[in-house]
Amino acid sequence: MTSAAIGSVAQEQMSVAGGVIYLCRVGGGAIGVAMNTCVISLSDSLVEGLRLAFMINVLLALLGVIISLVFVRPNLEHEER
Structure with missing residues (x-):
């Protein structure tokens, strides 16, 4: 998941994407x-x-899957580069 998220953003934003993913993982674990x-x-x-x-x-897991299926779309523009 981390590789897919980092690979889907521009090279200048890869470290920010990794930081956001780590923050959500740690914060979500603590809240859970x-x-x-x-x-x-x-x-x-x-x-x-x-x-x-x-x-x-x-x-909550089912809600997360539904939200992911509805709102997450592939970035086809990034793959053409």
Whole structure:
């Protein structure tokens, strides 16, 4: 994924693209851990909390796939160079 994203931008912007990808990866991981911890700690039991946290994660992953399919388009202009 990182190679595809960096390869899809102009050479002058490759380091910025890599930085943005790294920032989103680290920030998303931190937010995900915090969200899952919150959901599990607010549940009545550990098993119920884990089940609910995983269901939320599945829904967020599906939302991400749908958003990617709708909004991400190949940059054909860049490939012709």
